[in-house]
Amino acid sequence: MRKETEAVHVGVDKDEAYNSVTTPIYMSSSFRFEAVGELPRFHYTRAGNPTRAALEESLAALENGKYAWVTGTGMAAITAVAFLLKSGDHILAPQDIYGGTYRLFQNIMPRFDLSVSFVDMRDLEAVRRARREQTALIWIETPSNPLLRVTDIRGVVQIAAEMGALTAADNTFLSPYFQQPLDLGVDLAVHSTTKYLNGHSDVVGGALITGREDLSAKLGLIVPGLGLSGSPFDSWLVLRGVKTLAARMEAHQKNAFAVARFLEGHERVRRVYFPGLESHPGHELALTQQSGFGGVVSFDLDLDAVSAEKFFANLRYFALAESLGGVESLAAQPWTMSHKTMPPSAREACGLTPGTVRLSVGIEHPDDLLEDLERALGA
Numbered sequence: 001m002r003k004e005t006e007a008v009h010v011g012v013d014k015d016e017a018y019n020s021v022t023t024p025i026y027m028s029s030s031f032r033f034e035a036v037g038e039l040p041r042f043h044y045t046r047a048g049n050p051t052r053a054a055l056e057e058s059l060a061a062l063e064n065g066k067y068a069w070v071t072g073t074g075m076a077a078i079t080a081v082a083f084l085l086k087s088g089d090h091i092l093a094p095q096d097i098y099g100g101t102y103r104l105f106q107n108i109m110p111r112f113d114l115s116v117s118f119v120d121m122r123d124l125e126a127v128r129r130a131r132r133e134q135t136a137l138i139w140i141e142t143p144s145n146p147l148l149r150v151t152d153i154r155g156v157v158q159i160a161a162e163m164g165a166l167t168a169a170d171n172t173f174l175s176p177y178f179q180q181p182l183d184l185g186v187d188l189a190v191h192s193t194t195k196y197l198n199g200h201s202d203v204v205g206g207a208l209i210t211g212r213e214d215l216s217a218k219l220g221l222i223v224p225g226l227g228l229s230g231s232p233f234d235s236w237l238v239l240r241g242v243k244t245l246a247a248r249m250e251a252h253q254k255n256a257f258a259v260a261r262f263l264e265g266h267e268r269v270r271r272v273y274f275p276g277l278e279s280h281p282g283h284e285l286a287l288t289q290q291s292g293f294g295g296v297v298s299f300d301l302d303l304d305a306v307s308a309e310k311f312f313a314n315l316r317y318f319a320l321a322e323s324l325g326g327v328e329s330l331a332a333q334p335w336t337m338s339h340k341t342m343p344p345s346a347r348e349a350c351g352l353t354p355g356t357v358r359l360s361v362g363i364e365h366p367d368d369l370l371e372d373l374e375r376a377l378g379a
């Protein structure tokens with residue numbers, strides 16, 4: 001089955017009672033036991049739920065994995081990965097990373113005696129130099145949030161293999177439609193399903209996918225044990241969103257190319273970050289490991305020519321809002337929004353400025369989006 005077909009069919013034909021064409025929502029906390037001591041497949045929704053299991057089947061197929069765990073948020077999925085580690089372990093992560101992941105690794109996990117180093121993951125030699133004997137996890141986020149830096153997934157997997165460390169890749173920005181990290185040797189693909197997988201900005205959710213039975217068994221303890229599991233209704237919404245993943249990703253990408261090319265030629269824009277552009281330093285590498293470029297475009301405003309406040313205030317279709325991956329276009333200032341949890345020095349170290357804008361390009365007509373940007377840049 002090709003990805004488009006998998007997205008529509010896998011995990012869907014589940015209703016044995018009435019043969020409904022879509023998967024029912026099993027809104028039940030509990031399921032009856034046939035008899036004392038006979039544990040049914042589903043008994044309590046934190047441990048397992050038929051609607052969530054349908055989504056897990058769908059996501060496992062899309063990521064070319066065998067096992068999936070659906071969580072209540074993307075951060076819950078990342079927390080589950082952190083709990084695969086033990087006290088004393090060390091995490092290597094990219095400098096340019098989603099702010100919430102930075103906060104978890106830098107501010108919360110040290111309480112459990114885990115340490116973290118942030119490296120420029122575009123440089124494999126820097127990754128080699130930063131590793132320690134205790135490095136147990138290399139966290140990958142490619143393309144990264146928000147500067148869309150591309151990490152050589154195969155290269156990092158090789159380094160991790162040399163030292164017996166686990167690899168996990170946050171695949172939120174591309175979705176399994178454009179990138180399948182497990183095929184490149186990564187142990188765990190991680191998602192905020194809040195973004196492209198759901199695609200309609202009406203759910204927060206997450207997922208973990210692996211081909212490794214041993215990791216799935218550990219997650220089987222961690223995800224329900226820590227209470228990280230996703231709800232049946234949210235799972236149903238994501239399952240519905242996934243059916244149009246292929247069509248949406250193509251539409252997002254088409255518009256993102258139009259926006260990136262427009263911004264690249266604009267006098268009030270200092271720099272555009274979109275790996276689909278040939279001018280992007282990660283373009284060639286991206287072509288070797290991803291089959292598309294997604295819908296996020298970031299850029300640096302020329303703050304001598306236009307203020308960030310005026311730019312955002314004059315947008316009509318791009319809503320000033322956090323998140324990404326929904327059908328509607330959003331614009332964010334990572335400096336004060338998604339990456340505010342990083343101290344200013346860490347934001348600067350990864351190349352962010354108050355003039356950096358992250359656009360989640362939606363599926364509206366591209367001409368309306370370009371007109372919107374032109375008006376705001378001219379403000």
Ligand SMILES: Cc1ncc(COP(=O)(O)O)c(C=O)c1O
Nearest residue numbers: 073074075098145172192194205
């Ligand atoms: C790349 C990436 N990973 C993880 C997350 C966290 O996901 P959630 O907000 O669903 O907890 C986000 C949220 O913006 C993200 O952009």
